[in-house]
Amino acid sequence: MDSVSTLAGTDTASLLDDFSLEMTGKDVAKLEDARATIPPGTRINVTFLGNEDLRMRREAARAVKRLGFVPVPHISARRLTSQAELGEFLAALREDGTADNVFVVGGDPARPQGPYDDSLAVIRSGLLQKYDVRSVGVSGYPEGHPAIAEQVLWSVIEDKAAVLRAQDLPGSVITQFGFDVDPVLGWVEAVRNRGIRLPIRIGVPGPAGVRRLMSYAARFGVGTSAGIAKKYGFSLTNLMGTAGPDRFIRALAHHYDARRHGELKLHFYTFGGLGATSEWIAEFREEA
Numbered sequence: 001m002d003s004v005s006t007l008a009g010t011d012t013a014s015l016l017d018d019f020s021l022e023m024t025g026k027d028v029a030k031l032e033d034a035r036a037t038i039p040p041g042t043r044i045n046v047t048f049l050g051n052e053d054l055r056m057r058r059e060a061a062r063a064v065k066r067l068g069f070v071p072v073p074h075i076s077a078r079r080l081t082s083q084a085e086l087g088e089f090l091a092a093l094r095e096d097g098t099a100d101n102v103f104v105v106g107g108d109p110a111r112p113q114g115p116y117d118d119s120l121a122v123i124r125s126g127l128l129q130k131y132d133v134r135s136v137g138v139s140g141y142p143e144g145h146p147a148i149a150e151q152v153l154w155s156v157i158e159d160k161a162a163v164l165r166a167q168d169l170p171g172s173v174i175t176q177f178g179f180d181v182d183p184v185l186g187w188v189e190a191v192r193n194r195g196i197r198l199p200i201r202i203g204v205p206g207p208a209g210v211r212r213l214m215s216y217a218a219r220f221g222v223g224t225s226a227g228i229a230k231k232y233g234f235s236l237t238n239l240m241g242t243a244g245p246d247r248f249i250r251a252l253a254h255h256y257d258a259r260r261h262g263e264l265k266l267h268f269y270t271f272g273g274l275g276a277t278s279e280w281i282a283e284f285r286e287e288a
């Protein structure tokens with residue numbers, strides 16, 4: 001199927017406008033160092049890792065705000081041990097002025113550690129509004145998810161769009177990172193064909209060593225093959241190499257058709273390389 005229309009395509013620079021970044025609770029010093037290379041007002045997501053605690057996540061969101069960016073703290077439904085823990089986290093965020101925008105994910109534990117089975121349970125709890133959350137991000141999986149059936153993924157994304165709309169909460173989607181634009185654009189079209197109009201941020205990895213990229217890809221069920229690697233710009237036989245998403249982003253811009261794909265922006269997963277990613281983006285945008 002050739003999905004490329006002659007009218008499609010945008011310039012790479014516009015696709016990069018208002019990109020977002022991701023950091024962990026351990027990355028505060030890196031954010032301070034990278035501050036000058038990141039445009040003021042950039043949205044910076046703070047991941048909810050199992051090896052960090054409320055205090056670290058809270059401090060990271062505060063730092064994002066203090067440095068002039070827009071914090072997007074993550075809430076991981078299955079990692080929450082009680083309703084009180086969710087309330088406590090949201091109360092802390094509200095007190096710090098960092099609760100406006102959150103991203104709600106399921107969480108990797110195979111069994112929920114508390115009352116929330118999935119992100120919809122958190123969204124439906126009513127606690128987000130209670131603590132003045134004003135917009136909610138949810139996840140999307142262009143290549144599927146290793147532990148969740150395709151059919152379930154489609155029904156939950158439809159439910160999320162419907163519930164957020166019913167709650168009058170603006171929503172958006174951030175996709176799992178990937179190395180191949182074809183499934184991404186096919187998936188975006190399928191989302192739009194289901195009548196879901198939420199803005200979508202396409203997840204891309206920042207520049208990183210091939211070994212690290214491969215290990216995260218394996219962990220999260222992201223497809224890699226010799227052919228995909230070649231197209232993206234690295235080789236599976238050279239684990240010492242590094243790779244950035246330049247070709248991926250150019251291909252995405254080339255095929256992007258706002259009429260068919262709706263609103264698309266980029267989200268960079270930094271995987272420990274916040275500084276390297278910010279510098280890479282600044283240079284790439286200058287060249288674009």
Ligand SMILES: NC(=O)C1=CN([C@@H]2O[C@H](COP(=O)(O)OP(=O)(O)OC[C@H]3O[C@@H](n4cnc5c(N)ncnc54)[C@H](O)[C@@H]3O)[C@@H](O)[C@H]2O)C=CC1
Pocket residue numbers: 076077078104105106107108109110117118119120139140145147148152156174175176
């Ligand atoms: N896309 C991303 O950037 C990130 C994704 N994740 C992980 O992706 C997974 C799904 O999260 P969401 O898309 O928000 O799903 P969700 O919370 O909307 O759940 C969708 C369905 O999958 C089931 N489910 C959720 N997590 C599961 C798991 N770990 N194992 C088995 N079944 C599960 C739920 O019970 C529900 O039926 C989670 O494992 C989450 O931690 C985590 C962090 C970031």
Ligand SMILES: Nc1nc(=O)c2c([nH]1)NC[C@@H]1CN(c3ccc(C(=O)N[C@@H](CCC(=O)O)C(=O)O)cc3)CN21
Pocket residue numbers: 024026047049051108176177212220269270271272
């Ligand atoms: N299914 C799924 N689960 C996830 O948890 C997940 C995804 N998908 N997709 C990508 C995001 C981003 N994720 C991550 C995971 C780890 C770090 C991280 O910085 N980890 C290390 C340090 C970096 C390193 O040395 O590689 C850490 O401090 O734990 C960042 C983002 C987790 N995410």
